Amino acid sequence: MTIDNGDKRLAGGADGFPPGAGEATTPRRSASPIEFRLDAASGVPTYLQLVQQVEHALRLGYLKPGDQLPKVRDVVAALAINPNTVLKAYKELETKGLAAGRPGQGTFIQATLSQVALPDLTVLRKTLLTWLRSAAAAGLDDAGMVALFTSALRDFHDRRGETPAPGARDGGPSQAGTSEGVA
Numbered sequence: 001m002t003i004d005n006g007d008k009r010l011a012g013g014a015d016g017f018p019p020g021a022g023e024a025t026t027p028r029r030s031a032s033p034i035e036f037r038l039d040a041a042s043g044v045p046t047y048l049q050l051v052q053q054v055e056h057a058l059r060l061g062y063l064k065p066g067d068q069l070p071k072v073r074d075v076v077a078a079l080a081i082n083p084n085t086v087l088k089a090y091k092e093l094e095t096k097g098l099a100a101g102r103p104g105q106g107t108f109i110q111a112t113l114s115q116v117a118l119p120d121l122t123v124l125r126k127t128l129l130t131w132l133r134s135a136a137a138a139g140l141d142d143a144g145m146v147a148l149f150t151s152a153l154r155d156f157h158d159r160r161g162e163t164p165a166p167g168a169r170d171g172g173p174s175q176a177g178t179s180e181g182v183a
Helices: 046-059 072-079 083-095 118-137 142-160
Strands: 023-025 037-039 099-102 106-109
Touching (some): 037 046
Antiparallel strands (some): 023 037, 099 106
């Protein structure tokens, strides 16, 4: 995911890659620092794409407690989706304890998932971009990069004797047996 020049808009599809064909974005709103994007080709339900984008923004420190999420009507108008879809996403965030609705005001972030300071994330992101350029130059497409990264992450956790956080091994289709000799 990327952030557009410090304005804290979340960019990239639900999977973190740049938006492509069949995607829509919400217009920039001054009340909310996040911009939702949908990837119709991802196979991920729309409400989960919204939830994942908020979670990613929280993990990366782009959203913080007190920030307002886009109003339901603004998301509906911009993405041409059913209001119940947005409400379902916001309800999921409330259930996870990440957001809270305020009647007549909107939905606001109430917790964070950030684990690393933003300056450290900036350095890590630059390193990762260098790796992505190298992977692309070597001929890997997006799916190949994801597979290689997921395999390396799995090996990293296995060598440390850790169980990754839920979803950390979800790199898409099952990749059992693909980590040997890959990373």
